[in-house]
Amino acid sequence: MRPNPFDDIEELLDRLSRQVEEGMTAGGLQVxxxxxxxxxxxxxxxxVTADLPGYETDDIDLTLSEGTLRLEANRTGDKAHEEGQYLRRERTKTSASRRIRLxxxxxxEAVxxxxxxxxxxxxxxKVSGGEESRQIDIE
Known part of the structure; x- marks a missing residue:
């Protein structure tokens, strides 16, 4: 009996599906x-807490507009060394961003x-001051 050529593809798709599911339950797939x-x-x-390792305060721009918090972070690469040369250079200019709808x-004014x-x-x-509900009288 010849093996089914689609078995390997099906196994790969099953494994990928499990990884996506595990990533979502563990806190999300990082884009x-x-x-x-x-x-x-x-x-x-x-x-809101955000991980921004390697960034400085001046690298981060926060804005709040129409109920959306926008976070932009830009970091320039390391300055070139005065002497010698790089054997490997992976730390370059990076940027990251995120929009959070509240x-x-x-x-x-109080942020x-x-x-x-x-x-x-x-x-x-919150503007509501934490009030959960209020009884409304009917006249």
Missing amino acids: PGSVPINVADTSDEYV PEPVDE VAGFENGVLTVRLP
Whole structure:
């Protein structure tokens, strides 16, 4: 009996499917050039944390517009060495970006951001002030 030529392809597709599923349950498939983030929803605010190792504060641009937080980071390559030559040079100019759509309005004037040890933390207080619901009287 001759082996089915499509068995290898089917096995490859099954393996790829498992890897995609595992990647999604483990926190997501990382798209090149995107920034890995966490978005936490507390009762009073959203807290966005983003990993940006190797970047400086001046390399990062944060904007908030119409309920979307936009993060852009650009880093230039290392300066050339005065003496000698490179045997390998992989650290070049890099950029990363991410857009995060917030489900509720935030107080744009009260947003604060900090950057420490390559981790950006953005705190976005909710406009509603954490009120869950309000009873409406019917007249």
